[in-house]
Amino acid sequence: MGGPGTPKIVSRVLINRDMKDTIKQTLCGGATKTYPFYEVIVAHELFHCCNVWHHGPSLDQVVYWKSKIVGGKKELLEYDNPADIDAPYRGNRVTIHPGEDDTLIYAPDLALWDKPFPVLMGNSWGPHSGDENCIMRYSNSETRTGSAPNIRYCLVWECQEPVGQGLCTSPTGTGVNEEGRKTGSRYGNCASGQGDCTDHICVNDLYH
Numbered sequence: 001m002g003g004p005g006t007p008k009i010v011s012r013v014l015i016n017r018d019m020k021d022t023i024k025q026t027l028c029g030g031a032t033k034t035y036p037f038y039e040v041i042v043a044h045e046l047f048h049c050c051n052v053w054h055h056g057p058s059l060d061q062v063v064y065w066k067s068k069i070v071g072g073k074k075e076l077l078e079y080d081n082p083a084d085i086d087a088p089y090r091g092n093r094v095t096i097h098p099g100e101d102d103t104l105i106y107a108p109d110l111a112l113w114d115k116p117f118p119v120l121m122g123n124s125w126g127p128h129s130g131d132e133n134c135i136m137r138y139s140n141s142e143t144r145t146g147s148a149p150n151i152r153y154c155l156v157w158e159c160q161e162p163v164g165q166g167l168c169t170s171p172t173g174t175g176v177n178e179e180g181r182k183t184g185s186r187y188g189n190c191a192s193g194q195g196d197c198t199d200h201i202c203v204n205d206l207y208h
Contacts, residue, residue, distance in 0.1 A: 004048040008205040013045050025139075025160040028099055035163035040135050047136060047167075051202040055137050055171075056191035059126035063143070065096065067113035076108040078152070085116055096143075096152045099159035100183040106154065119143045119156060122187050128161070130190035131168035132175030136197050139163045144186050153183070171195030 003010040023037040064079045068091070077091030084090040096106040106112075122128040122141030130137055139161035146153050153159065162175060171190035179185050189195070202208060 004051065004053045006051050006202055006205045006208045007049055010049040013049060015042055015045060023163060025163065026158060027162065028159040030158070033162070036165070037163065040163060040165065044135050047197070047201070051208060052136060052167075052197050052200045053194060054127040055130040055134070055194050056126040056128075056187075059123040060128065060138070060141065061121055061123070062118050063121050064116040064118050065094065065113055066091075066116045067108045067110075074108045076106070076113055079116070082116060082118075092150065094150050094152050096154050097146065098154055098157075100146075100153045100155075102147070102183075119154070121145075121152075124188045125191040126187060129177055129187040130171055130173055130195045131164070132162050132173075132177055133164045133166050134168035134195075134197055135164040135166065136168070137164050141186075147184065167197045168195055169198050 001011045001014070019038045019041055021036070021038045022034050024032055024034045026032050061080065064082055064085060066077055066079065066085055067074050068077050069075075070077075070093075075093050076096060078094040079085050079091045098104050098106060119142040120140060121143045122138070123145075127138040128141050141161055142156045143152050143154050145151060155161065171194060173179060173185055173187070173189045176186045177188060179188070
C-alpha cells in the first residue's frame with residue numbers, strides 16, 4: 001500500500017495467507033514444472049518497496065469467448081465487456097489455437113464456448129514482457145494474440161507461463177518473449193524505462 005517506491009511511501013505489504021507454496025505449470029511441449037510460488041510473491045511485493053516496478057503498465061485485460069450463430073453459422077466471438085455478449089452486432093470473430101500450434105484449431109461448436117469463457121490476455125510491453133526469469137514479470141496470462149489480429153493462442157492448459165525466480169539485468173525479452181522465437185515473441189521487451197530490475201533497487205529515501 002503506497003508503492004511502488006522507496007520505503008517512505010509504503011505503509012504496509014499485504015500477502016494472502018492462503019497463497020500456495022508452489023505452483024505447477026504446463027509449459028509448451030507438454031512438460032510440467034513446479035515452481036516456488038509463495039516466496040516469489042513475497043519477494044515481488046517487497047521489491048515494490050525498494051523502487052522496483054513491473055515490466056510494463058497494466059495493458060493486460062480479461063476477454064470473453066463465446067459461440068454465437070452469425071449468418072446461419074456458428075462462430076466464435078470475443079468480447080471485451082460481458083455486457084455486450086447478448087447484444088446484437090457486438091464481438092469480434094476469433095480463431096483460437098491450442099497452445100501455440102497453428103495447425104490445430106478449437107472448433108466454434110465445442111460445448112466449452114456455450115457459456116462465456118473468461119481468459120486473461122497478455123499484451124505486448126505489459127507486465128508479462130521482458131526476461132521470463134524475473135520475479136517482477138507476471139506469469140498468469142491465459143491467452144495472447146497470434147500472427148494476425150484475430151488469432152489467439154490459448155495458453156490455459158498446454159502452454160502456460162514460466163514463473164520467474166530471479167531479477168533481470170536488462171529490459172530485453174528472453175525465453176517466451178525472445179525476439180525471433182519460432183511462434184513469435186509473446187509480449188516483447190519491457191516497456192520503455194522498465195525492466196533491468198536489478199539496477200532499479202533503491203532503499204534510500206533520499207534519492208526519490
